[in-house]
Amino acid sequence: QKEVEQDPGPLSVPEGAIVSLNCTYSNSAFQYFMWYRQYSRKGPELLMYTYSSGNKEDGRFTAQVDKSSKYISLFIRDSQPSDSATYLCAIQTGNNRKLIWGLGTSLAVNP
Amino acid sequence: EPEVTQTPSHQVTQMGQEVILRCVPISNHLYFYWYRQILGQKVEFLVSFYNNEISEKSEIFDDQFSVERPDGSNFTLKIRSTKLEDSAMYFCASRQSSYEQYFGPGTRLTVT
Numbered sequence: 001q002k003e004v005e006q007d008p009g010p011l012s013v014p015e016g017a018i019v020s021l022n023c024t025y026s027n028s029a030f031q032y033f034m035w036y037r038q039y040s041r042k043g044p045e046l047l048m049y050t051y052s053s054g055n056k057e058d059g060r061f062t063a064q065v066d067k068s069s070k071y072i073s074l075f076i077r078d079s080q081p082s083d084s085a086t087y088l089c090a091i092q093t094g095n096n097r098k099l100i101w102g103l104g105t106s107l108a109v110n111p
Numbered sequence: 112e113p114e115v116t117q118t119p120s121h122q123v124t125q126m127g128q129e130v131i132l133r134c135v136p137i138s139n140h141l142y143f144y145w146y147r148q149i150l151g152q153k154v155e156f157l158v159s160f161y162n163n164e165i166s167e168k169s170e171i172f173d174d175q176f177s178v179e180r181p182d183g184s185n186f187t188l189k190i191r192s193t194k195l196e197d198s199a200m201y202f203c204a205s206r207q208s209s210y211e212q213y214f215g216p217g218t219r220l221t222v223t
Contacts, residue, residue: 043214101154
């Protein structure tokens with residue numbers, strides 16, 4: 001059973017749109033959920049981090065975890081062309097806090 | 112702002128050769144990681160390193176791979192006898208004691 005699943009897209013939206021990015025996961029014991037953003041030819045950069053269930057908001061970004069359905073989401077409000085990147089969900093697990101990754105969703109925000 | 116650096120940015124090597132990928136983690140960080148991403152596939156965990164020893168390794172991290180922190184600043188990944196399927200982006204990451212891992216820009220390894 002695959003641990004983290006994410007639709008790779010690509011996703012193309014007009015500037016100002018609300019973007020919804022999603023992942024599912026298989027292990028109900030997972031508790032630490034991350035969203036990373038990756039620009040072309042750069043390493044992943046942490047955007048949001050959520051522990052257990054619930055919502056977390058940071059500016060235009062909201063991360064949401066639904067543990068009952070094993071579903072994690074990232075919402076981007078008022079999307080900007082500078083948000084164009086690949087968004088990767090990841091789950092941090094184990095004593096050494098290794099990351100298990102989704103495939104990443106490629107997002108293009110068009111002016 | 113401190114950042115993780117990696118060299119080289121791109122390495123081309125012939126099958127069977129040994130390569131060393133270098134990383135300089137953020138200076139006060141204690142935990143170090145290598146991940147790789149084969150084109151079109153997920154980022155995969157390779158190994159974590161703490162207190163001068165491997166703390167966890169994946170199934171991918173077999174005897175072909177080794178890591179070292181030779182001088183208290185660099186963190187290296189050595190791949191012996193490279194294979195075509197080792198072609199990938201290799202990312203180094205480090206963290207202090209908190210959850211956040213900081214990533215370098217990656218080394219693109221091409222094995223021909």
